[in-house]
Amino acid sequence: MKIVLAQQNYxxxxxxxxxxxxxxxxxxxxxxxxxxxxxxxxxVCGYPPRDFLEFNDxxxxxxxxVDEIKMHxxxxxxxxxxxxxxxxxxxKDLFNSAYLLYQQKVQDIVHKTLLPTxxxxxxxxxxxxxxxxxxxxxxxxxxxxxxxxxxxxxxxxPLYRICPMDKLMEFNPDVMINLSASPFDYTHVxxxxxxxxxxxxxxxxxxxxxxxxxxxxxxxxxxxxLVFDKDCHLxxxxxxxAEDLITVNLLDNGxxxxxxxxxxxxxxxxxxxxxxxxxNLHTDRIHDAIVMGIKDYFAKMGxxxxxxxxxxxxxxxxxxxxxxxxxxxxxxxxxxxxSQYSTSHSVDDxxxxxxxxxxxxxxxxxxxxxxxxxxxxxxxxxDLPFNVAEENIQARSRGNLLMSIANKFGQILLNTTNKSECxxxxxxxxxxxxxxxxxxxxxxxxxxxxxANYINRNREIIPQNIIDKAPSAELxxxxxxxxxxxxxxxxxxxxxxxxxxxxxxxxIITQGFDxxxxxxxxKLVNTNEYKRNQFCPIIRVSPKAFGVGRRVPIVAKYLS
Numbered sequence: 001m002k003i004v005l006a007q008q009n010y011x012x013x014x015x016x017x018x019x020x021x022x023x024x025x026x027x028x029x030x031x032x033x034x035x036x037x038x039x040x041x042x043x044v045c046g047y048p049p050r051d052f053l054e055f056n057d058x059x060x061x062x063x064x065x066v067d068e069i070k071m072h073x074x075x076x077x078x079x080x081x082x083x084x085x086x087x088x089x090x091x092k093d094l095f096n097s098a099y100l101l102y103q104q105k106v107q108d109i110v111h112k113t114l115l116p117t118x119x120x121x122x123x124x125x126x127x128x129x130x131x132x133x134x135x136x137x138x139x140x141x142x143x144x145x146x147x148x149x150x151x152x153x154x155x156x157x158p159l160y161r162i163c164p165m166d167k168l169m170e171f172n173p174d175v176m177i178n179l180s181a182s183p184f185d186y187t188h189v190x191x192x193x194x195x196x197x198x199x200x201x202x203x204x205x206x207x208x209x210x211x212x213x214x215x216x217x218x219x220x221x222x223x224x225x226l227v228f229d230k231d232c233h234l235x236x237x238x239x240x241x242a243e244d245l246i247t248v249n250l251l252d253n254g255x256x257x258x259x260x261x262x263x264x265x266x267x268x269x270x271x272x273x274x275x276x277x278x279x280n281l282h283t284d285r286i287h288d289a290i291v292m293g294i295k296d297y298f299a300k301m302g303x304x305x306x307x308x309x310x311x312x313x314x315x316x317x318x319x320x321x322x323x324x325x326x327x328x329x330x331x332x333x334x335x336x337x338x339s340q341y342s343t344s345h346s347v348d349d350x351x352x353x354x355x356x357x358x359x360x361x362x363x364x365x366x367x368x369x370x371x372x373x374x375x376x377x378x379x380x381x382x383d384l385p386f387n388v389a390e391e392n393i394q395a396r397s398r399g400n401l402l403m404s405i406a407n408k409f410g411q412i413l414l415n416t417t418n419k420s421e422c423x424x425x426x427x428x429x430x431x432x433x434x435x436x437x438x439x440x441x442x443x444x445x446x447x448x449x450x451x452a453n454y455i456n457r458n459r460e461i462i463p464q465n466i467i468d469k470a471p472s473a474e475l476x477x478x479x480x481x482x483x484x485x486x487x488x489x490x491x492x493x494x495x496x497x498x499x500x501x502x503x504x505x506x507x508i509i510t511q512g513f514d515x516x517x518x519x520x521x522x523k524l525v526n527t528n529e530y531k532r533n534q535f536c537p538i539i540r541v542s543p544k545a546f547g548v549g550r551r552v553p554i555v556a557k558y559l560s
Contacts, residue, residue: 001035001036001139001141001249001250002032002033002034002035002036002247002248002249002250003034003035003036003037003038003208003247003248003249003250004025004028004029004032004034004036004037004038004245004246004247005037005038005208005209005210005225005227005238005244005245005246005248006022006025006029006037006038006039006040006210006245007040007210007211007212007213007223007225007238007239007243007244007245007246008021008022008025008039008040008043008212008213008214008243009212009213009214009243009296010040010043010045010046010047010212010214011046011300012045012046012047012048012049012052012216012300013045013046013049013052013058014046014300015044015045015061015062015064015065018043018044018045018046018065019044019065019068019069022039022043022044022069022080023068023069023072025037025039025245026069026072026073026076026078027072028245029076029245029247030075030076032247034076034247035076035077035138035139036076036077036078036079036138036139037076037077037078037079038079038177038179038208038210039078039079039080039081039179039210040081040179040180040181040210040211040212041081041096041147041148041179041180041181041212042081042082042083042096042181043080043081043082043179043212044062044065044066044069044080044081044082045058045061045062045065045082045083046216047081047181047212047216047221048120048121048181048216048219050122050126053083053094053126053127054126059083059085059094062082062083063082065082066080066082066099066101066106069101070101070104070105070106071104073101073102073103073104074103074104076102077100077101077102077107077138077139078099078100078101078102079098079099079100079101079145079177079179080098080099080101081096081097081098081099081147081179081181082097082099083095083096083097083127084097084099084109084111086128091128092126092127092128093128094126094127094128095111095112095127095128095130096111096112096115096123096126096127096147097109097110097111097112097147098110098111098145098146098147098179100136100138100143100145102138107136107138108136108137110130110133110134110136110145110146110147111128111129111130111147112127112129112130112146112147112148112149113129113130113133113146113149113162113164114129114149114162114164115127115129116148119543119544119549120183120218120219120540120548120549130164133164133167133168134168134171135168135171135173141174141175141250142171142172142173142174142175143173143174143175143177144165144168144169144171144173144175144176144177144205145177145178145179146164146165146168146176146177146178146179147178147179147180148178148179148180148181148182149164149178165199165203169203173205174205174254175205175206175207175208175250175254176199176200176203176205176206176207176208177207177208177210178196178207178208178209178210179210180209180210180211180212181211181212181221182211182212182221182222183219183220183221183222183540184220184221184222184285184289184540184541185540185541185542185543186282186285186286186541186542186543187543188222188543189222189224189240189285192224192226193226193234193237193263196209196226196228197228197232197234200228200229200230200232201232204230204254205230205254206227206228206229206230206250206254206255206256207226207227207228208225208226208227208248209225209226209227210225211223211224211225211226211238213239213241213242213243213244214292214296215289215292215293215295215296215297215539216296216300217297217537218293218537218538218539218540218545218547218548219540220241220289220292220293220539220540220541222240222241222285222289223238223239223240223241223242223243223244224237224238224239224240225237225238225244225246226238227246227248227256227258229254229255229256229260230253230254230255231254231255233255233260233261234260234261234263235248235256235258235259235260235261236248236258236261237261240285240288241288241289241291241292282450283447283450283451283453283454284454285541286443286447286451286541287322287451287454287455289539289541290322290326290439290440290443290539290541291322291325291326292326293437293439293539294306294322294323294326294327294414294437294439294539295326295327297412297436297437297539298326298327298412301412303410303411303412304327304331305327305331305332305333305409305410305411305412306323306327306331306332306333306411306412306413306414307332307333307334307335307402307405307406307409307411307412307413307414308320308323308332308333308334308335308402308413308414308415308416309334309335309336309337309398309402309416309432310334310335310336310350310353310354310361311336311337311342311346311350311474312336312342312343312345312346312347312348312349312350312353312466313346313466313471313472314445314448314449314452314462314466314467314471315416315417315418315421315440315448316334316350316416317349317350317353317452317462317463317466318440318448318451318452318455318462319414319416319439319440320332320334320353320354320357320359321353321357321452321455321461321462322439322451322455323414323439324357324359329357329358329359330358330359330360332357332359332360333359333360333361333362333405333409333411334350334353334354334359334360334361334362335361335362335363335364335401335402335405336350336351336361336362336363336364337363337364337365337366337397337398337401338363338365338366339365339366339367339370339394339474339475340367340370341394341474341475341476341477341479342474343474345465345469346474347363349463349465349466351363352463353461353462353463353466356460356461356463357461364401366394366397366398366401369397369401370390370393370394370397373393373397374390374393386476390475390476391428391473391475391476392428392431394431394475395427395428395431395432395473395475396428396430396431397431398431398432399428399430399431399432399433399434402434403434412435412436412437413434413435413436414435414436414437414439415432415433415434415435415436415437415438415439415441415535415536416432416435416439416440417432417433417438417440417441417535418440418441418443418444418445418447418448419440419441419442419443419444419445419447419495419542419546420444420445420485420488420491420492420495421445422438422441422531422532422535422538422546423495423499423524423525423528423546424485424491424495424521424524424525424528425524425527425528425531426481426484426485427531429531429534433531433534433535433536434536435536436536436537437536437537437538437539438535438536438537438538438539439539441535441536441538441539441545441546441547442538442539442540442541442542442545442546443541444488444492444495444496445471445488445491445492446488446489446492447492449467452466452467453467470482471488486517486520486521490513490514490517491517491521493513494508494513494517494518494521494522495521495525497511497513498521498522498525499525499544499550500542500543500544502544505518505519505522526552526556529552529553529554529556530554532546532547533554535547
C-alpha cells in the first residue's frame with residue numbers, strides 16, 4: 001500500500017485556503033498513484049481552534065469543507081482531521097475526529113480518546129472522549145487510527161485510564177496511523193521519536209505519524225512527521241519547520257520498500273538544560289521556530305511590516321536579525337531612541353547592525369520628550385530624588401513613539417523582552433513591554449547570546465561589541481542589568497529550575513544555589529505576574545512558556 005503523509009501549514013478558520021491546500025495534496029498523491037493520504041489533526045479548520053468550536057457556524061463550515069474534499073477522494077483514500085457531532089444527548093456536543101474518505105463518501109469516522117488538558121491544551125473544554133473503538137478497514141488493511149492522543153502517555157490519563165491502542169489491538173490491526181498536532185519545544189524532537197519508537201516496540205506493527213507544521217499565534221508546530229516499520233526502524237523523517245509530502249510503500253510483512261534511515265542519538269529530556277546545553281542542534285531549532293513564528297504571525301494576520309526599538313543591546317539586535325530573516329529586511333523598521341544616558345557606542349552599534357542587515361532605520365532623541373514630562377511633573381515631584389519613575393518615563397516615551405509610528409504606517413511592533421526579564425519583571429508596562437508579539441519572551445538571556453552567535457555563524461551580522469558588552473537598560477548614568485539582577489548565568493539557571501522543572505525553593509537550594517539569590521529570584525517571579533498577565537503573546541519554544549501554558553494567580557502569597 002502506497003501511503004502519503006501530508007505535513008501542511010494551516011490557517012485556523014481559513015476554510016478556503018485549508019481546503020485548497022488539502023485538495024492540492026490529494027491531487028499530488030493521486031499523481032503518485034498512492035492508495036491513501038493522511039493529514040494532521042483538525043486539518044480542515046486548523047489547530048487549535050479553541051472557542052471557535054463553540055460556534056455552530058464554524059462546525060458547519062468544517063463539515064462543508066469535508067463534503068468538498070470528499071469529492072476528490074474518488075480513487076484514493078483520504079484521512080482527514082475534523083470535528084464531528086456527538087449524537088448521544090449526554091456529554092459534550094463534539095468529538096475530535098478522523099474521517100476516512102473514499103469513493104467520494106465518508107466511509108468511517110473514529111474519535112479521539114485522550115483529551116489533553118495540560119499546558120497549552122484544553123480539549124476537554126470542547127470535546128467528548130471516545131468510549132468505543134474500532135479499526136478502519138481499507139483495501140484489505142486494518143488501520144488503527146488515533147488522533148494525536150499523546151501516544152507516548154497512553155493509559156496515563158487520570159480521568160479515563162484507557163489506552164486506545166490497547167483497545168485497537170484487539171482487532172489485529174496491520175498498521176498504526178496517528179493524526180497529530182504536536183507543538184514544538186526544544187526538548188520534544190528526540191523524545192517524540194523515542195516514544196513513538198517505544199510504541200512500535202510494544203505493538204510490533206508499523207506506525208505512520210503525521211504532524212502539523214506552522215505557527216498559530218504563540219504555538220509553533222515543527223512538523224517532523226515520522227514513519228517506523230514493525231521492527232522499530234526509522235523509515236522516514238519529515239522536514240522540520242516546512243511543509244512536506246512523505247511517500248512510503250508499506251509491504252504486507254509490516255516493513256517498507258524504502259531504505260532504513262540512521263537515527264541521531266536520543267538525548268534525555270532532563271539533560272536538555274538550555275543554560276548549559278548550547279550545541280548547534282539546540283540553538284538552530286529555536287532559531288527556526290522563532291523565524292517561523294514571526295513569519296506566520298504576520299502572514300496569517302495580514303500584516304507585512306514590522307517595527308521595533310533598536311537600542312544597541314543584544315535583545316533588540318537578535319530580534320531585528322530574526323525579523324529581517326522572517327519578513328525581509330525591507331519590511332522591518334528599526335527606531336533608535338537614545339536618551340541622555342545612552343552611550344555613543346550603543347547608537348553606533350545599532351546603526352552598524354541596520355547597515356549590515358540593510359533594513360530602514362530612524363534616530364529619534366527622547367531627551368526633549370523626557371524634559372517636557374519632567375517640567376510638567378515638577379509641581380508634583382518637587383525635589384524628590386531620581387528613581388524608577390523617571391526611568392519608566394523614558395521607557396514609556398519610547399513605547400509611545402513606536403506605537404505611534406506603527407499606527408501611522410500599518411506596522412506591528414515586535415517586543416524584544418527576553419524570558420529572564422519577563423520572569424523577573426525587569427521591564428516597563430506600556431513601555432518596553434509593549435508590542436504585538438514577543439519574539440524572545442520564551443528565550444532566556446543566555447539563550448539570546450547563543451542565538452546571536454548562531455546568527456553570526458557564517459559572517460558577522462550582529463556587531464561583536466553588542467555581544468561582548470555588559471547588558472544595560474541605559475535609563476540612568478552607568479546603569480547595568482547586574483545592578484538590579486543576579487548574574488544572568490545564575491539567574492537563568494534558577495529560573496529554569498523554577499519555571500520549566502517546577503522545582504520549589506528548597507529543591508533548588510539543595511542543588512547548590514545560594515539561598516538569598518533563590519529567594520530573591522522567586523519573589524521577583526511571583527510578584528510580577530501582574531505584568532506578564534498584560535503582556536503580548538510570546539512565541540513558545542520551551543516546555544513551559546509564559547502565557548496560555550502557565551496559569552498562576554496574580555494575587556497570591558506562595559513563595560512571596
